[in-house]
Amino acid sequence: MISVKNRLKAVYNDYTKFIKAIDKLSGFVDLDIEVFSPMPLHEVFELLPQKPSGVRWFTFSGAILGIIIGFAFPIYTVLDWPLITGGKPLVTVQAFIIIAFELMILFGAGFTLLGLLFHAKLPRQSLANYDPKFSENSFGMIIKADDDELEKLRPIFSEADDVVVDTVEVDV
Amino acid sequence: MKENNALVKNIRIITGALIVAGIVFVVLGARSNEPSRMWQIYLVNFLLWTGVAQAGAIFSAVLEITNARWGSRMRSVAESLVSFLPVSIVLLLIMIIGSPHIFPWISKVEIPAAKQIYLNLPFLYGRNLLGMGLLTFLSIVFINKRRSADTGLIERPRKFAVVLLILYAVIYTFVAFDFIMSLSPHWYSTIMGMHFFTACFYTGLSVILMSAVFGRWHLFPADFMRDKDFHDLGKLLFGFAIFWMSLVWSQFLVIWYGNMPEETEFLHLRFYEHPWQTMTWSFIILGFFVPLIILLNKKGKTNQIVSSIVATLILLGSFVHLYVLVVPSITPHHLYIGIQEFAVSLGFIGLFILSHDVGLKYWPIPD
Amino acid sequence: MDKENYFAPALTAADINSRVAYSTQKPGVKFYLAIALFLAMIGFGAYCLYTQITTGMGVAGMNNPVAWGIYLTNFVFWVGIAHSGTLISAILFLFRSRWRTSVNRIAEAMTVFAVMMAGLFPLIHLGRIWFCYWLFPYPNARTLWVNFRSPLNWDVFAVSTYMTVSTLFFIVGMIPDMAVLRDRFTGVKNKIYGIFAMGWRGTHKQWHHYETAYMLFAALATPLVISVHSIVSWDFAMSILPGWHSTIFAPYFVSGAIFSGCAMVITILYPLRKIFKLEDLITKKHFTRLAQMMLLTSLIVSYSYLTEFFIAWYSNNNFEQESFLYRAFGYYGPYFWIMLTCNMFIPLTIFFKKIRTNVKILFIISIFVNIGMWMERFVIIITSLARDFDPYAWGQYSPTHIEWGIFIGSFGGFLLLFFSFVKFAPVVAISEVKGQIHHDMHGGDHD
16 A cells, blocks of 8 residues: 655754764654765664574575585586596595685675675665765764654754655555 | 672682692692503693683783774783783693603604604793793783773783784693694694684683673673673684584594505594594584584573583583593593593692682783 | 664765766776886787787796796786675675675676686696687597596686686676666766666566675675685695695685785775765774784684694604794795795784774774785795705795786786776665664664
């Protein structure tokens, strides 16, 4: 179902004012908020706590997959065409450990990238409502709220350098 | 310092008893008809605990050089381990008596004349006493200096720390060559020195962690140690587990691949022959896989019950590691496990704890 | 973590954007002259390679017994250069060292380009370059597989993993900075940077996942750095040749690689910060830190040299002893002494604070180290092959102009890639520098 909500964008040039606003906003539960900043801000993570990122599960499964392939593939090849070289046993675990190690890193890193793209919702096409100043030295936030909520939130942004309110259609 | 007199007193009584028992068994063992059985376990313990004590000073020196502030509380614990070093010099002197039962090149194995220039008792003990004595002296001076520097009286002893670190690497390389490599007089491996001083530092870290956990629970002011300190030390321990294993692996792989008789003999005995094979695997599991799996998790690093258990297992692993390096060279076909081995080892532990206790008196934990 | 401030005082976030974007402006004549020079170098290298391909491997100086010439010296040299990039980036990130921030991007770029150059040399060395895909494990016409027991095949896996992972690390690290450039420009540039920025918006959720992913990349890259050069060292150490078969080779090569890599970073940073006016971001303190790292690795390398000599004597093994005597006093002796001077003695001067804090002298030292580390690989590879066990098979090797030409060509390729990168991409990790300055201004909860 699609419903219409208000969208409020606030831009701050001053960090102290910005973090004060975030502090006040952190009191609200279930707030649909996106905070923008040119660098990661640990104070924001503390005020708006995040679950540990799911990226690490991607990395972990990639690494495990890499280890399995790194052993299974060489073992398969030496059994497929049994050829003794260098007086070493066919299944030379010592050598395959190295292949497995490298593939663990390779797959781990590849899956980490996938995890990042998946969780950070990248790549994305549209930059609508994004302010180029967010990558320079401004901070900001976009909040989607219904009318009642908006009225309650409105006073918080009294110190913002720029506040824009429009409406947007959201999937509920 | 928290007053916990009853506990400290009990510990002193127990350690005293352990030391007495240890001395008794050292004397009995040395006078028995199998003196090398006692002296080899004596050597293993000597290397283990001297390495741990030295690692305390090295830990502090590394923090000094890297200007790291995270370990400022942990280093106070580490430094008090150094008080074992003067004791270990005495232990080294005692070992001269047992030398004929330790070093095969004295009588059992013939070595070329060229090698005798290096491998002879006066020179061996001369250089090691000089080296370890110098390190002991410098470590103590360094710790005193850095403690006065903390109060702002003198400049930070950074240059001193650099010198200490370089000497540590050089002297411990020779300790490894003399007390581990020369036990198989024909065998040689270039990585042995680096392998040994890394192992010492790694073991030292685990003992620092155990000591810090114990101190936090029973001795130190309540807010002295923080969870974050343990988290950081846990990370370091995790990193060193991997680094140490990579050195073990580098030595193993090169020798295994080359498969040259004079090199492989050493490795074959330890990796493929009973009973050393089991012990080799156990130190790999205790010293590498256990910390690798448990310390990977954040909870494993921050929960002090878990991390101190891991540290204990690492210490045990390090002991087995040194045992496997030393003992098969001296008695290749017998694994001696009896009351004598336990008594001597416990005697060393007692001596170490008692000197650690003295160290905490001499270099108290800041309030 | 140290609390030292590594930047010029009173630097604001907007300053950083403009300073970093300065390098991406329209280039001048000097830039095109430099590009022309690099293209000429590449051209010469390509001509030499063409000659080798059309005439045959005989144009290179390699023959029995020295079958590994300077192609493999160059391979190890470039892989070594490639090491400090990921090291500075990843290990220092894990140790929370603040000084990595303004040099990590350049170092990472260096890694990616150096490893590309490194990857070429084994192929050139093998001769039939058009069959390079034979290196990869696939069932070929005779259903044979590659030999997984061979250290040379480990190299294929290690170097290609290293290339992939360091490229990923490099590109992922640039996403937020590409967004900065995207937002500064309009038109075509906006579109191009937009592709690399992948629609990055800098929301707190994105930053949260980004930080975790970056940390994981660093945690994977650190053991990778160590493993790759260990494996390169095992190309030699797995054999039984005196001078190659040595257990210390892995840590010895790894520290040597980091040593040469740090030197190369200094060599490149010095002109770069002058040309692109980055003195506020890349300060003397960064050079000092790099020099200290160079000193540390130099000490480890020196330790390895001395240990090898000591053990060669201690072993009482004729072959070992002769091999090392030949290294120091034989036909290739001068190279050995150049190596020792450059890698062991000259870096010791870094102990003096006056030298450590003088950027110009550090630049000169770094050039000596680059030369010394190339010599080191040359000495290890060539002297051991020239005299193995059997005097009947002894021989000497000297590189031909074809081999030197290809080496020069690889330098041209490396520098061309690097200059193009500087012209196109943010040379300093903008968001990280901003984060650090922000952290200093507003304080923080972490120490």
